[in-house]
Amino acid sequence: MALDVELAEIRDFLAAHAPFDALPAHELSTLPALLEVVYRRRGEVVLPAGEVPEGLLVVRSGAVEARDADGELVQRGGAGTSVGGPALVAGTAQPVTVSAIEDSLLLVLPAAAAGELLARHPALAAALRERGGDRLRGAVEHQRDLHADDLQRAVLRTRVADLVRRPPVTVAATATVREAAEVMHREQVSSVLVTDGERLVGILTDRDLRSRVVAAGTDPAVAVSAVMTPEPVTGSPDAVALEVLLELVRRNLHHLPLLRDGRPVGVVTATDLMRLEQADPVHLVGDVARARDAAEVAEAAGRLAGLVASLVRQGTSARDASRVVTTIGDAVERRLVTLAEDAIGPAPVPYAWVTLGSRARFEQALHADQDHALVLHDDASEADDAWFVELADRVTADLEVVGYPRCGGGTMAGDARWRRTRAGWRDEVSAWVREPTPGAVIGASIFFDLRHLSGEASLTADVADHLRRSAAGADLFLAHLASHAAARPVPVGFFRGLVVERTGEHRDTLDLKRGGIGIVVEIARIHALTVGSPATSTLERLEDAVAGGALSRPLADDLHDAWEYLTALRLGHQADQVRHGALPDNHVDPSALSSLEQRHLRTVFGVLRSAQSALAQRHPVSALW
Known part of the structure; x- marks a missing residue:
């Protein structure tokens, strides 16, 4: 009877501490009989670094601490603390040494029994693994804040909603152009949103009035729906201002209506956004888009390294910084493709220029090498290939001038392996999947990260869809x-x-x-x-x-x-x-x-x-x- 009472106490003890408190009652009732009890004096090692745990340990009484190889404190815990859980779950060596800092009793669930328990309850395994994840999340924040300037970081992370100073100015879709112009003049705004009830159906801007009304001689008595831009690009008020600004520049837009739950809540303009201290990336992208040759592209892109250093100083997240670097890389490559087309004339058949690797994943860093390919229309002939070879060679050489080294593995559109028709790419992907040789695995690892950059987007979409369905x-x-x-x-x-x-x-x-x-x-x-x-x-x-x-x-x-x-x-x-x-x-x-x-x-x-x-x-x- 005494033994039953002791087992019940251990059951209740486990039930009071995470992650065991999530186990069902029947599991908690059977678990204590599987446990062993060990005693460790103050200063004794409980679990040494470098060894795979032979069981899952739980502190019943006393206290333990974990220290790394340099003797620095990683963590301390008292009763209920689990020891060796992440390593046991992963089947890897214990990363730090755990020692008793008080005379301690520990409950030990042998590795075999622990494995069976974790197999029955994956959530328990996940919880044990997650207990080590808190330190990793702290590491991310520490790295981000290492050189951060709080004021500049706040500017970088400004939401576009914070830049909206007034409710949206709207007119009904049935209003005339004259009425809409009068509203814009009275409210002193450069655009007006056109709505049908609460739904946004269009936008009328100063540029629309100049080009579609005054210059075109349009009667101002016509409905505003006849000259507005229908179904305009919209954004979320919670979006980061810098990303929105880059998107406006990429699309050559000046106004962005903001919608929440489908209803307009304001308008932000490129002018609003460029008042931010962090306009540098946008000016850089704009300068690239206006460059007349590869030398001018290189001159503009030469500011990228300094920009990255600035982003790091501002505590920008790695994800955001990588997207900025990628966006600028996209602008560079897209401009060089356009300049090459201008030099050699129009393409003989439709094609898609696709980017691969880190650029395709929006994860580019500095001094990244080139990774690109071509998807040609199925009507492309052998004679047409000469045009695409010249296009690829020009862009590749110009990218090298700008500062993007050639790919050491030859993953560039000038190589026939990375220049195929849409049907050719489908056949190649099918072959990779059907017979995954070492070469096929390497090829798939490269090509399965692809993103459309220039040309006919439907060609890229068809190949990407075939990739997903095949794999x-x-x-x-x-x-x-x-x-x-x-x-x-x-x-x-x-x-x-x-x-x-x-x-x-x-x-x-x-x-x-x-x-x-x-x-x-x-x-x-x-x-x-x-x-x-x-x-x-x-x-x-x-x-x-x-x-x-x-x-x-x-x-x-x-x-x-x-x-x-x-x-x-x-x-x-x-x-x-x-x-x-x-x-x-x-x-x-x-x-x-x-x-x-x-x-x-x-x-x-x-x-x-x-x-x-x-x-x-x-x-x-x-x-x-």
Whole structure:
């Protein structure tokens, strides 16, 4: 009877502490009989770093602390604290040493029993893994704030709603042009929204009045619906001002109606937005769009490195900074395509110029190399190919002048492998999926990140749709992709030391792109392909993978934070190189990082190993046989 009372006390103890409090009652009742009890004196090691836990430990009484290899405190906990959970779930080595700081009793659930419990209750495994994720989210914030200026950061993150100073000025769709002009004059505005009830149906601007009424000799007594811009581009009042400004410049618009729940709440103009201190990216994009030749494009794009350094100083998120860099890269490449077309004449058949790699994912950093391809109309002949070779060669050479190096692997539209008709690309993708050789896996990994940049958008859309439909459900192909991604080495050793390159130009450094960011990118891509996601950006793919049931929410959040941390670290490193006149790269010397940053890196790399393990389990090697 005494034993029953003791087991009941342990059951009640577990029920009072997360994450065990989420277990069903019957599981809590059977769990205590599986537990062992161990005693550790003050100062004794409870769980050493570098060892795979032999069980899940829970502090019954006393207190423990975790310290990293440098002796710095990571975490402390008392009764109810779980020890070794993330490592046990991932099947990896314990990253930090846990010691008793008081005489302590610990409950131990042996690894075999713990494995069975976690298999029955995936939410428990996710919760144990997530307990290590809080530190990673803190690391992201720390990296973002490292060089942040609070005032400039606030300017950068201004919502467009904060720039709207008055309710929208509207007229009914039945109003005449004269009546609309009178309203604009009376209200001293450069545009008026045209509505049907509460629904926005159009916008009339000063430019419309000049070009469609005065210059065209239109009778001002006609209905405003005859000269307005119907179904205008709209935005959300919660959007970030800088992104909205870049979009207005890209579309050559001046006014943007803001809608909430489908109803207009105001109008923001490019002039409003350019009053912000952060107009630099927009002026840069505008200068690129007006450039008359590659030299002028290069002159404008030369300001990009300084802009990135400014974004880092302002504490911009890695996602936002990468989108700004990508938007400018898009403007550069699109302008060079247009200049090449102007030089060699019109295309013989419709075509699409597509961007690949980090640019396609909106994740470009400084000194990124070229990755692009061509999708030609199916009517293209062999004779037509000469025009497209010249187009590709001109754009490739001009991009090199601007500062985008040629792709070392030849992933450029001038190479016949990356210049095919729409039907040719469909056949190539089908072949990759049907026979996933090592070369096919590499080709698919590159081409499955594509985004339309210039030309006939429907050609890109057709190929992208074929990509998604071909990959979804192709177990053998996905298993090959997963095997390749899971085998990529994470630069951390068994004892949690950071593993640097031993030879070559980048000796004693970490390659943040190949050994970190690239792993997150591949994992997200495979999970997204599994659920048929149309997304190209890594963070959107993670969200789609969660929605499709291919990835748990805690692991997706950890991967999101890992991507943010590594990308922010890379951008900060590149900004430092720019300030010192060096060419930006992806190689960081860990000895130049603080002990806190090194610890954060080890946490990130632990997440990547866990994600690789989860990926391998979802797409097992057995599928390859």
